[in-house]
Each structure stands twice: as structure tokens, then as C-alpha cells.
Amino acid sequence: MTTVLITGANRGLGLALARQYAANGAEVIACCRDPERAEELKNLVVSAANQVRTVQLEVSDEGSIASLKRALGDQPIDIVINNAGINGTPQDQTPERIDPESWLTTLRVNALAPMLIAQALRGNLLRGREKKLVAITSDFGSVSIDWPITTNARERYAYRASKAALNSGMRALSRDWAEDGILVGLLNPGFVRTDMTGPRGAASAASISAEDSARGLISRIGDLTPATSGSFQDYQGKTIPW
Ligand SMILES: NC(=O)c1ccc[n+]([C@@H]2O[C@H](COP(=O)([O-])OP(=O)(O)OC[C@H]3O[C@@H](n4cnc5c(N)ncnc54)[C@H](OP(=O)(O)O)[C@@H]3O)[C@@H](O)[C@H]2O)c1
Numbered sequence: 001m002t003t004v005l006i007t008g009a010n011r012g013l014g015l016a017l018a019r020q021y022a023a024n025g026a027e028v029i030a031c032c033r034d035p036e037r038a039e040e041l042k043n044l045v046v047s048a049a050n051q052v053r054t055v056q057l058e059v060s061d062e063g064s065i066a067s068l069k070r071a072l073g074d075q076p077i078d079i080v081i082n083n084a085g086i087n088g089t090p091q092d093q094t095p096e097r098i099d100p101e102s103w104l105t106t107l108r109v110n111a112l113a114p115m116l117i118a119q120a121l122r123g124n125l126l127r128g129r130e131k132k133l134v135a136i137t138s139d140f141g142s143v144s145i146d147w148p149i150t151t152n153a154r155e156r157y158a159y160r161a162s163k164a165a166l167n168s169g170m171r172a173l174s175r176d177w178a179e180d181g182i183l184v185g186l187l188n189p190g191f192v193r194t195d196m197t198g199p200r201g202a203a204s205a206a207s208i209s210a211e212d213s214a215r216g217l218i219s220r221i222g223d224l225t226p227a228t229s230g231s232f233q234d235y236q237g238k239t240i241p242w
Pocket residue numbers: 007008009010011012013014032033034057058059060082083084085086109136137138139188189190191192193194195196197206
């Protein structure tokens with residue numbers, strides 16, 4: 001049985017990934033900040049009998065990452081998915097105004113935490129069969145795409161920097177951990193209808209459902225090979241320029 005650990009598994013893409021991996025027969029370690037209040041995840045734990053367990057994880061807290069590692073011990077994990085992420089506050093990250101604290105918080109959650117989690121769980125991945133480390137990144141992390149004025153890229157300077165830093169770290173791990181057999185996926189989920197792109201139930205410009213995106217992401221993770229490890233792709237397998 002494949003064992004998958006997912007951060008930010010209580011809503012949005014993380015929840016869709018947890019549901020689909022469970023439906024596919026995987027054992028899911030679903031990490032979230034507040035398992036007691038994660039109602040949809042609790043329902044999944046009940047419906048996917050014995051396949052899904054929740055673990056508390058605040059990714060910006062090193063102590064919480066250490067607790068996660070203690071809870072897992074030496075358990076083999078096949079796939080670690082760093083999915084948890086934040087947009088940051090739009091008015092704090094414009095070309096005209098950067099708020100330092102807000103910038104650092106966004107970098108901490110989106111870029112630093114996945115690196116610390118990767119390092120904490122490296123031994124678990126090495127004991128797993130698939131040895132796949134995945135980051136849910138964004139095409140906003142591309143430094144070569146000139147975003148049109150019609151997008152909200154002007155209000156995403158910290159978010160864009162955070163995903164570029166995430167890409168840099170994960171790409172480096174794909175090279176430095178290759179000899180250990182660890183494969184690294186950097187995957188852009190597309191423009192997906194979640195809380196990040198608009199309140200739930202509200203009309204959103206995002207065209208892709210979390211379920212469709214998760215299905216594509218799971219296929220891409222399944223397709224990862226040493227030849228594709230470290231490449232920057234979207235959920236449909238299209239290569240994204242760095
Ligand atoms: N939606 C899109 O169009 C889109 C596009 C490109 C990339 N992405 C990326 O996809 C990933 C998932 O996004 P989403 O659209 O599913 O967003 P979402 O619906 O806003 O969900 C974000 C998830 O991250 C968790 N999270 C945030 N900060 C955390 C922290 N400090 N510690 C632990 N968990 C934390 C949230 O938990 P709480 O409920 O506790 O806040 C939630 O589970 C993110 O990395 C995002 O950057 C999304």
C-alpha cells in the first residue's frame with residue numbers, strides 16, 4: 001500500500017488530494033493545523049476506514065515539524081506532498097509597498113517550511129518504496145513569464161518570490177538527493193477554485209475544480225521518473241519556464 005503524507009489537507013487542493021489518494025487505496029497521513037475543527041477531513045477519516053489519519057502540523061513552526069517527525073518515527077513514506085500555502089495580503093506586496101513582516105511570513109510558509117519538512121522526513125522517504133518529494137508550487141514562481149496587467153500578479157510580489165524560492169530549493173534537492181533515489185516533483189495545479197482564489201461557493205475566475213486538478217497532480221506524481229525529477233510542470237504535464 002502506498003503511503004502519502006499531505007500538508008494542508010483540511011481544505012482546497014490538499015483535501016481533494018487526500019480524498020483521491022484514499023479512494024485509490026493509499027494510506028493517507030493528512031496534516032493540518034487544527035484536526036479537531038477539520039470537519040471534512042474528519043468525515044474522510046470515518047468513511048475511509050483505517051486508511052486516513054490526521055496529524056497536527058503548523059508548517060511555520062519548527063517545533064510542530066519536530067512533533068510530526070516524532071509522531072511518524074521511522075515509518076516509511078512513499079510520497080510527501082508539500083501543499084500548504086498562503087497568498088499573503090495583497091496590499092502588503094505591491095510594486096509600491098512591501099510590508100516586511102508579511103513578506104517574511106509568506107516566505108516562511110511557502111518556501112522555508114517545505115524545505116524543513118523535506119529535511120525532517122528524508123529518512124522516512126528513504127525507507128519508502130517510491131521516494132517522491134512533491135511541492136505544490138505556482139507558475140507565479142516563474143521569473144521569466146511577463147504577467148499581463150489583467151492578472152493579480154502586481155499584488156503578489158511576496159507570493160511570487162516565495163514560489164520562486166520554493167522552486168529553487170526543490171530543484172536543488174532533486175539534484176543533491178538523486179543518488180539516494182529521491183524524486184522531486186514541482187507541480188503547478190492550474191488556476192483552481194479554492195478559498196485561495198475566492199470564497200467557497202462564490203463566482204471565481206478560476207476555471208479548474210480542485211478534483212480535476214488533484215486528479216492531474218496524482219497522475220503527474222505517478223509519472224515521476226529520474227529523467228523528469230526536478231522539472232517544473234503543470235497538472236497536465238506541460239513544462240513551465242523557470
Ligand atoms: N488555487 C490555485 O489556483 C493555486 C494556484 C497555484 C498554486 N496553488 C498552491 O496550491 C496549494 C494549495 O492551495 P489551495 O488553493 O488549496 O489553497 P487553500 O484552499 O487556501 O488551502 C490552503 C491550505 O494550506 C493550509 N495552510 C496555510 N498556512 C498553513 C500553515 N502555516 N500551517 C499549516 N497549514 C497551512 C491551510 O490550512 P488552514 O485551513 O489551517 O488555513 C489550507 O489547508 C498552495 O501551496 C498554493 O500556493 C494554488
